[in-house]
Amino acid sequence: GEDVEQSLFLSVREGDSSVINCTYTDSSSTYLYWYKQEPGAGLQLLTYIFSNMDMKQDQRLTVLLNKKDKHLSLRIADTQTGDSAIYFCAERDVDTGRRALTFGSGTRLQVQP
């Protein structure tokens, strides 16, 4: 089955760039997602990318995909204290009949003033 892995913690200073990394295992064409969870809240979709793409940019967010290494990253430019949250990488199930996502364990981003 699918397996998605992330590092657990990242600390950056306000104004710096943050890079959150993720590896996935599915080798077929799929969609990959980034979600953000603020304390006490549900998950909020940030962006997603299809596995035949290399990069996607959306304002301060840049997603990079290395298909050969099955490595996905989320770069946040000019990181702000409001970006402090848990970030989840997710992969759409191979069994697309379920339309479910498999999530990594989440990376906690701490932004220091």
Next chain:
Amino acid sequence: DAGITQSPRHKVTETGTPVTLRCHQTENHRYMYWYRQDPGHGLRLIHYSYGVKDTDKGEVSDGYSVSRSKTEDFLLTLESATSSQTSVYFCAISERGRPSSGANVLTFGAGSRLTVL
């Protein structure tokens, strides 16, 4: 806004008691999901539904059952709660991403925090 409401938002119960969590959606989405969130595990799929009375198991379904008698409501039941079921439970619906893409995206409710003593 997918209009997802979870209830209760917080519940404390004792081992061995039954518990039902409710997920209500207002936009007629066909697919609904229950996930649990635990530190170090991210979100794990418990059960999902692909229509009224159509449900199936996820990866961590032991000890849980679900029902969907109406499109708008998806219920998660713990027949006899155990301390290992202390968790935050999230309901989600599946909806289409950008019109030109083949992606579906999951939209989540605010979560239900369950503590089993």
